[in-house]
Amino acid sequence: MAQTATVENPLMLGLPEEKRPEPFALVIFGAHGDLTKRKLLPAIYALYVQNLLPEGFAILGTSRTEKTDQEFRDSMKEAVIKYSEDLEFDEGTWERFAPALYYRAGDSKNLDSYKEMKSTLEELQKSRGTMGNHIFYLSTPPSLYMPIVTKLAESGLAYKRKGSEPAWPRVVVEKPFGHDLPSSIELDSTLHDVLNEHQIYRIDHYLGKETVQNIMCFRFANSIFEPIWNREFIDHIQITSAETIGVEDRGAYYEEAGALRDMLQNHLMQLVALVAMEPPISLDPESTRDERVKVLKAIRPLSPETIDNFSVRGQYGDGFVLGNRAQRYRDEINVSPESSRETFAAMKLYIDNWRWAGVPIYLRSGKRLAKRLTEIAVQFRKPPKQLFDQLGGSIYHEMPKSESPNVLVMKIQPDDGISLKFATKQPGPTTQIRSLTMDFRYGTAFGSRTPSAYERLILDALIGDPSLFARSDFVEASWILYQPLIEHWEKTVPGKSNDKGSEIHHRPFPNYDSGSWGPPESDEMLAIEGHAWREL
Numbered sequence: 001m002a003q004t005a006t007v008e009n010p011l012m013l014g015l016p017e018e019k020r021p022e023p024f025a026l027v028i029f030g031a032h033g034d035l036t037k038r039k040l041l042p043a044i045y046a047l048y049v050q051n052l053l054p055e056g057f058a059i060l061g062t063s064r065t066e067k068t069d070q071e072f073r074d075s076m077k078e079a080v081i082k083y084s085e086d087l088e089f090d091e092g093t094w095e096r097f098a099p100a101l102y103y104r105a106g107d108s109k110n111l112d113s114y115k116e117m118k119s120t121l122e123e124l125q126k127s128r129g130t131m132g133n134h135i136f137y138l139s140t141p142p143s144l145y146m147p148i149v150t151k152l153a154e155s156g157l158a159y160k161r162k163g164s165e166p167a168w169p170r171v172v173v174e175k176p177f178g179h180d181l182p183s184s185i186e187l188d189s190t191l192h193d194v195l196n197e198h199q200i201y202r203i204d205h206y207l208g209k210e211t212v213q214n215i216m217c218f219r220f221a222n223s224i225f226e227p228i229w230n231r232e233f234i235d236h237i238q239i240t241s242a243e244t245i246g247v248e249d250r251g252a253y254y255e256e257a258g259a260l261r262d263m264l265q266n267h268l269m270q271l272v273a274l275v276a277m278e279p280p281i282s283l284d285p286e287s288t289r290d291e292r293v294k295v296l297k298a299i300r301p302l303s304p305e306t307i308d309n310f311s312v313r314g315q316y317g318d319g320f321v322l323g324n325r326a327q328r329y330r331d332e333i334n335v336s337p338e339s340s341r342e343t344f345a346a347m348k349l350y351i352d353n354w355r356w357a358g359v360p361i362y363l364r365s366g367k368r369l370a371k372r373l374t375e376i377a378v379q380f381r382k383p384p385k386q387l388f389d390q391l392g393g394s395i396y397h398e399m400p401k402s403e404s405p406n407v408l409v410m411k412i413q414p415d416d417g418i419s420l421k422f423a424t425k426q427p428g429p430t431t432q433i434r435s436l437t438m439d440f441r442y443g444t445a446f447g448s449r450t451p452s453a454y455e456r457l458i459l460d461a462l463i464g465d466p467s468l469f470a471r472s473d474f475v476e477a478s479w480i481l482y483q484p485l486i487e488h489w490e491k492t493v494p495g496k497s498n499d500k501g502s503e504i505h506h507r508p509f510p511n512y513d514s515g516s517w518g519p520p521e522s523d524e525m526l527a528i529e530g531h532a533w534r535e536l
């Protein structure tokens with residue numbers, strides 16, 4: 001097939017070579033869905049506005065719903081206006097962008113749809129100069145991932161690319177990557193039957209967040225933190241991802257997934273890996289991904305004896321969130337009135353290596369909690385000698401005396417930034433200790449627009465840089481860790497039979513009020529170690 005020569009976008013010339021995507025056609029499966037309108041199209045449009053896309057590109061949406069190219073363009077315009085949070089919409093720019101959008105209705109289970117897709121992509125290669133480079137974005141229900149990949153292979157659209165071939169096919173997979181260990185292995189084996197690992201981009205949008213990427217820069221571009229980033233100086237680490245919303249209209253999805261699969265097994269494990277990893281030997285994608293995987297492999301597996309002391313599940317009951325009455329999970333739409341699905345999960349992990357031996361890492365994530373925030377808090381040890389205790393009386397203000405005043409907090413959202421807490425003397429004739437915070441905030445420090453996670457990740461997938469994507473062995477290592485817990489929770493009912501011999505008193509669901517910080521069991525889990533969750 002003759003290839004149309006493309007004129008390089010002159011505005012891209014200021015970018016380094018490796019940051020310039022080649023011409024491409026991006027096929028979005030599930031283009032009628034929520035993710036396409038809320039995240040994907042706003043991100044692609046933002047890349048276009050910043051001149052980060054090449055001259056030759058096309059976006060081809062597909063779903064079963066019938067619509068014309070023009071109807072697709074109109075609906076995507078509406079979505080871009082609605083969901084592009086901090087990008088001013090410009091009609092002229094949209095008019096130049098919109099002709100790159102196309103739509104073909106089709107059932108992704110049906111091979112004929114792929115034959116039509118192939119001829120459309122051939123036409124686009126000629127008319128839009130996409131040069132035969134194809135990136136397939138799977139934004140459908142997860143049950144379609146394997147059929148789509150298989151049919152892409154059967155129709156010749158996806159294949160293992162040999163180094164000498166000029167054009168490339170790539171596949172972007174949305175989470176969840178399987179439902180448990182066996183299903184994730186099955187999905188992975190289907191992907192690897194069709195594609196090489198470097199052609200597979202598993203999205204964990206946490207890795208696309210600027211603050212999450214900054215964890216590595218903070219640790220390895222500075223010299224003052226790394227010498228104390230270990231068991232000698234760090235007492236424990238708390239990772240919290242809290243939402244104030246409930247399951248909203250996603251009851252059916254949540255009944256299947258729950259907090260463990262939705263948050264802990266993927267997003268929070270990426271945060272654990274970044275905070276605990278060793279410095280990579282270089283910034284090439286595989287070196288950094290190697291180090292992330294090593295962390296997961298060093299985590300102590302859950303054993304039947306410890307599982308109920310190392311994990312807590314919760315489900316929200318009635319209550320008030322930010323002053324508004326909230327109903328219990330079991331009354332949500334598409335949720336069973338007897339559901340035992342967890343809307344809160346907390347865990348204690350130990351990384352059994354030289355750096356982290358004996359340092360507990362606590363994870364918690366839940367819905368309908370008191371505040372929306374995601375953060376990593378690194379709690380340093382107390383000074384070896386409690387000098388100021390000698391003064392007697394209550395000298396500590398706003399500070400738990402039992403813990404060191406030094407906490408380093410990486411705020412992932414909202415108010416992204418980093419803060420460091422330290423103790424200081426309050427001015428006055430007596431020695432009164434107060435805790436103060438040094439704060440860095442992205443919003444105020446740089447004053448420039450922060451790209452969305454999807455913007456960064458879609459650009460990286462177009463460039464062919466997999467650094468910020470989950471590699472096959474990472475996903476598997478994470479499922480290996482969580483599989484015993486998944487099985488244990490499936491076999492047992494909270495508060496009935498599963499807490500014999502447990503130091504934590506596991507109560508029946510619902511076990512926390514909407515608007516609280518989760519079930520008391522989660523506090524008990526930390527209390528066993530003499531710790532407490534940070535008051536947020």
Ligand SMILES: NC(=O)c1ccc[n+]([C@@H]2O[C@H](COP(=O)([O-])OP(=O)(O)OC[C@H]3O[C@@H](n4cnc5c(N)ncnc54)[C@H](OP(=O)(O)O)[C@@H]3O)[C@@H](O)[C@H]2O)c1
Pocket residue numbers: 029030031032033034035036062063064065106107108109138139140141142144174175176
């Ligand atoms: N939404 C999010 O914020 C989010 C976040 C993280 C991950 N994800 C993942 O991303 C994926 C998409 O999520 P979503 O929220 O966009 O889901 P969604 O709103 O349900 O959209 C999926 C789309 O797939 C299409 N579809 C279903 N069956 C099809 C078939 N047989 N052939 C062709 N198209 C079919 C449907 O359109 P038609 O009815 O027109 O076919 C539907 O609009 C899911 O795997 C989800 O887990 C989503």
